[in-house]
Amino acid sequence: MIEAMKKPTPARAAKEAYDPAKIEKKWQKKWASSKVYRSTESKDAKDKFYVLDMFPYPSGEGLHVGHPKGYIATDVVSRMKRMQGMNVLHPMGFDAFGLPAENYAIKTKTNPADSVAKNVAHYKEQLELLGFDYDWSREVNTTDPKFYKWTQWIFLQMFKKGLAFESFEPVNWCPTDKTVLANEDVEDGRCERCGTLVEKKPMRQWVLKITDYADRLLKDLDATGGIPVVTAREGKGAAHENEPFIERDAAVCIIRHWSEDKYLCVNWKATNWQGFVIGGIEKGEDMGTAGVREIQEETGFKNVRFVREVGKVDTRFYQVIKQVNRHAHYVCGYFELKDGERTDISQEEKDLQDPMWLSPAEVQKFLNHEDMKYLWDLYTGAKKQEIKPLLEWPESIKEAQRNWIGRSEGAEIDFELALTKKKSRYVLIHGYKGSPADDFFPWLKTEFEKKGHEVQAPALPNPNDPKESEQVDFILKNCTLDKNTVIIAHSLGCVSALKALMKSNKQISGLVLVAPAIEPNFNKESKERPYHSNFSWNYDFEQIKKLTSGRIALLSDTKEIHRSEYIKYLGTKLSAGVIEVDAVEKHFTGAQEPSILECCTPKAAVFTTRPDTIFGVTYLVLAPEHFWVKEFLDLIDNRAEVEAYIDRAKSKTDIERTDGTKEKTGVELKGLCAINPANGEKVPVWIADYVLADYATGAVMAVPSHDERDAQFAKVYNLPIIDTKLEDKEEMVQKYGKKVVKYKLRDWVFSRQRYWGEPIPLIHCPECGVVAVPEKDLPVKLPKVKFYEPTGTGESPLAAIDSWVNVKCPQCKGKAKRETNTMPQWAGSSWYYLRFMDPDNKKAFVDPAKEKYWSPVDLYVGGAEHATRHLIYARFWHKFLYDIGAVSGIEPFKKLQSVGLIMAEDGRKMSKRFGNVVNPDDIVKQFGADTLRIYEMFMGPFDQAIAWSTQSMVGSRRFIERVWKLAERVGAGKSSAENDRILHKAIKKVTDDIQSLRFNTAISTLMIALNELEKSESLDRHTLETYLKLLAPFAPHVTEELWTDIGNKKSVHVSEWPIFDPALLVEATATIILQINGKTRGSFIAPSGAGKEELEKAAKSAPEAEKWLKDKVIQRVIAVPGKLVNIVTA
């Protein structure tokens, strides 16, 4: 064999030495000009395969060798899939809005638009050196107005659905980058970009309501995918009532005749929908009961029996009336009829459908919907229900998202707050024609007095013809208005009360307006009331807000629709909460109106996962920012101390506050107590910064005997710790609270006070409020500016550009101003994968047919660091787009693979800072792109972090050179069985390994095959071709060169991927391992098909057996055909 190798008989003229510099550029140009890698929506029956990289953020530093690792992987997969005959979409683009580009621009004093263009060009050059098969005709760039027009469009859709709203809550502020940050942009209390400690600042911000999707984002991580073919619904559902698409989960009933092998099928006349009886599953029903009920109602058959569940189909359809995508399951059951006994069914039902009994063969023909066909196949056993996860994602990333969303189930329990010594004073003001003896007033007075409060309930003069000044003066004369007073006014009494308050100009504790009287000019059509002209109806809302510190509640009776508009109006003017309740009697005229008492009773809701420990509560802790702390500040005994603590907590950064190792601090709210609803016990109320304001209710019932943190706190402040027996959780929740689910996920703070981002397409109009920019005016282009440095004032630099800011209101055409905040870096990347499907569309962000064709992304490859940002944001946007019917699936990325980082040779991260960056351009120059590609894929398991080693690269280079030399040996001879065996072993392994992204073992297989082929006596053209095909995805240039050298005209990259033939692997004999007592002692050759007994016999006669079994008694022999024989001695 060595002889043969030494004297090769080259059929092909010996080529000059392998020189990548010569061939790689050549092929890259050829591929580009011949457009081999262009993707179009295929007309033929090819399967599509959408493989995507997380598109790069082009920094000024360019690529280092770590960046292309993921791109090489997708390139390998896309090339194999293409050769396997699939219609491949493998695009590339650039994500370039946001802080890094802007900071780079500021540093280098170039306009971000210019530096981004330069960086993108550089990135592209570097990428092109590596021979990727990207379809560059589909390139997108998030900073291109043609692209961000649609980013803005999606934002507007969210705005219209109420998912984008203005918030004034404290947010994360980075003092270095001078912008707010989303929770996701904060790492360990520091700005993820610059490492500065983040401050909490209350600021006006645009926020996306991602929390509305928390539950679905969590649940769909574990959803099963069902059968994709069946789930892709063409139909539009629920166009009218007779439509058989059902919005809930529905029971599909396969019903067998009582004596014959026939099945009941129905034809819906209105829709020509042919299938089985189907009906929605009602709340509390299972599929069996729903089916039986539905069969009885629709067909009249009385004696139905549910036999077994058949299977499930995931159905999705577009709900025409509501214009949303819907998602439900058809759960199919098999039912039998005992007899033909039947009740009459309504004419209505008869008109809808024609029932008929069909034989199994007829059923199959009859069905005209794929879901029904599929369920029938499940019933007959022709198909098996295949349950795959909807998301084939690494467990670690799913887990990171679960942690981030942080669902916890628990209970909310109200604890009433009361002053221990001081009592409140309630001033009750009755309305028109009323008196303190009427309606709920006497009852309310008693209730307050029971609690020890003082009540003043004046009988106002001339209730039947009230005059403003008379009433106001009477109130001021007879009632005490001070910091301890709560005014409760009803109907017209609200007017008197407000006027009295304004005139007194005294600070009070709170104000409750029960069904307030409507201003006469609020609604011109409202009928004239006799008292209208007796009042002046001019309120100074700002003054009222000040005097009440905003502690105003407005009670609205849901039965009084005409009043609710006015109350809502008052609510906005007074920035007060409107509480809508069912009054006992209309307009709160019942003898008891508990909702009034309820809203006067201060209650703090606590969230707990341990309601079973409620009898162990020894104190209550509120977050320092808690609503009730502000409310009671005036009424407690140690105001100064408490205020000082609140100030201290405010000045702490989050990282200081949440440091669990520090001793806990807090202050008691002296003079205040909380009442445990379970035993009526009064416990002290504390504030402490270990309770977080923005998680759950910001209040905790402290059970030091069962909670470590509470115990620590109790120890510090000497609070009682009582051991208590545990109650039944469910029972406690039922009695004292309600079940709730809380999430750690916060809404997405979506605005940035920076220049380089998509402008938020909204306009602030003094008359109309916040108005969306009309879609026809999109995109709102980012203006070119000279100064784009952040201002630090909480406004973006855009605010200084008057010509841009000042616009006409699209609604009233009056003077208005643009929103000047911009979107965060993550906006464009939340949907870019959709734009690749249809990058030039001017009418829509993606054409629905193209979206349907390419979705979902079949393989998505990128860094694991995006687990809780990009990947959560994109899922959120996708689900939203699904809900409005803009995309067809509920998840964007089917299979996700994370790339392991490539570290520098010194084991640290590659960074300019450490001076350990390896540039791919240099590597390509020295070794060639094919070598770099093979090396990066061969380094180790793809998802594992690994250190770069330029020295180790020579192995990959040698490998290619040996292939190059092997090709010189190719002869015209026929293929040998030996070569076929070598190849087919490799075909199977390489195909499987690329499929499951185990590139390192795929390459090792190719190396093994090469070693074997080198030793093989003959090398025919077919063998070489097959080998080149297998290697082509990894080393596209050299394989293409060798491929054309042996006379092929078409590219190797569009040749057919070899198909594994197991018959070629069968060998006549197999090596069987001989073990004695489980230890390997030798081996012997046996015929491949040898049975257990044959093997046992052969093993016993093997020479090693003789040696090791001398003087031993054989106790047992285990023979595994094709593998081994183990002889066990006593």
Add this chain to the structure above:
RNA sequence: GCCGGGAUGGCGGAAUUGGUAGACGCACACGACUCAAAAUCGUGCGGAGUAAUCCAUGGGAGUUCGAUUCUCCCUCCCGGCACCA
């Protein structure tokens, strides 16, 4: 603290349902070629031992005829979450 993933020669790693542990590659050593070197090709390469053989997949136990693989406990490393009630 909770959750997820790991630990195999000098190094990167392989062993797809429990069946010859160390494939493939790097490094290293020796040999061939050469005046010489590089390149290339060949041979060797977990540890101990002349050898027979014994020991070895982070440590300890267990299940099994047989364990890198399964179960339990422990140590260490990486990643996510974290005063989340």
